[in-house]
Amino acid sequence: MSLFRALRNYAYSRAGIYRRRLNAKPFPGVAVLAYHGVRDDDLPCDALRGGHMHVSASRLAEHCGVLKALCTPISGEQFLEAAVDGRPLPPRPVLVTFDDGYANCLSQALPVLERFEVPAVLFACPDPIARGVRFWFDAVAERHGDAAVAKAKSLPYDEWRMCVQRDEMSADSGDPHRPLTVPELLRVAASGLVEVGGHTLTHPILANATPADQQREIAGCAQALTAWLGKAPRLFAYPNGRPRVDYTEETVATARECYLDAFAMGDRFTDPSTLRGEQRRFLVLDSVSGAELTHRLAGAWSRAPLV
Template sequence: MVLRSLLSLLSPGGARGRLSILIYHRVLPAPDPLLPGEPDAARFQWQMQLLARHFNPLPLAEAVRRLRDGTLPPRAACVTFDDGYADNAEVALPLLRSVGVPATFFIAVGYLNGGRMFNDTLIETVRRLPEGEVDLTPEGLGRRRVASDSDRIALCKALIGQFKYQPPAVRNRGVEALPERLGITVPDDLMMTSGQLRGLADAGMEIGGHTLTHPILARQSAPEARQEIEAGREALEGMLGQRVRLFAYPNGRPGTDYAPEHVDMVRDCGFEAAVSTAAGAAGPASDPYQLPRFTPWDRTPGRFALRLARNLAGRA
């Protein structure tokens, strides 16, 4: 009761309503030492139970309309997922349905049906490295020791940092060459199939655009960025047979990963709202095309609840 009262003070609803939007990428079947920031099924389950008990979870499109109209309920919250991982359908969906929490899934549609995002290629390559020393001189990292999980985590971060902001064509060539050079086979079932995507929509979940191939829009030319935004939406609408109204900026940091011109592109393409990865809660004055979100990293219910409250207070 104390928590609910505090949350109601911070998010009273109506004309002073505030909207908490949570961002996830994956929900793992079990903890993964190389993905310490991603919740497993057990953690995600209690997070959703807490959200259902203390908040009013809404579909994002409805929440955006009610935020605009001044009719948000107290303690309004939305759950979102980025990228389109298969575990969203296999692990997260049953847990969401079990507690009655809706969610919005932003899909980088070019990776469906056997595709793989560059960071996952790197992580899965590092996962399969034998213990010892690996020569990453062609990747600009010299010779690196691989003996422990912490070594592998550090190596994943270094490789991702090395490739992340390269031009997509250059990055893709370099990333795909790495496992081939090291004689490593990486999985091709990390992302959803189109059938799993339709299953999410059939279950009443919202589907949003996340471009075609997840480029950093600020590193693209204007025509390239517009093509990514439009082509991603068109591909999703073709698969689903329904309009796609919501968008998430890849990486999502305002001024770094996307610029005002990309906000205009998203609006011009007919999307009704878009989300960033800037932390905070949305209020009546928030730009509906740059709604803030935050990632719930916490591993205990108490800390999770505290972070939700601090986010509403602007202190996450």
């Protein structure tokens, strides 16, 4: 971010301009924020591959402070009440979500969420969690670099499976980006603050898979989470999540058979009463300061409806 932009964001925040803008212009739906892992403040962003995808704990705290001061953090339950029952939402509703199921969602994110009383949804992939292996994209990036991850995402499902099985890595207990274990996932769910949703069994690009493989990935994920948590997950997020690129209309139909609602990416506010099975989310990276998040919520994020 440029120095000018940072200074402008700071000055606008201090002058209360963002607060007035937020009060004057209602959200056209819910701002659903998509996070991934949360790293320890002592771990530099560039110490990890794809580190910008993982906000620091203090950055998450900064964001939660903004959400509590200027918006209304809502739970997955409240989102579903609006989606399914049409119940009204509070002003400026924001839903915080985390993808994949990193162990640091328990060690780093949950303490922050509890401190600020911000609810969240965690979309988890049961296969690496059950087998104690790293997420495939972290293992492939570690062995071959980020370009190899992008290439693997373009492969047909069967070829992708062979590729990621060949490069599989055990999850070291000291790895800051290892997946949760099953007991850790249960502790996250038992917090009462985080709802666990599905994210497929193994995190494929669903658009590259046959309908049968999509069904196995989506329904198998729901079955595994149900067996662990004692209740069926209600929400789902598509891996990678670009509409009609990373998943298809068939994927949406399958997701809707297994879950009450599903989330894509898309940098739009989402209206829980519409777009069933394809709710949109804003991707949040480590580079987004609290002031920048405020700037985006106050108007920089498009309020135009989806066409």
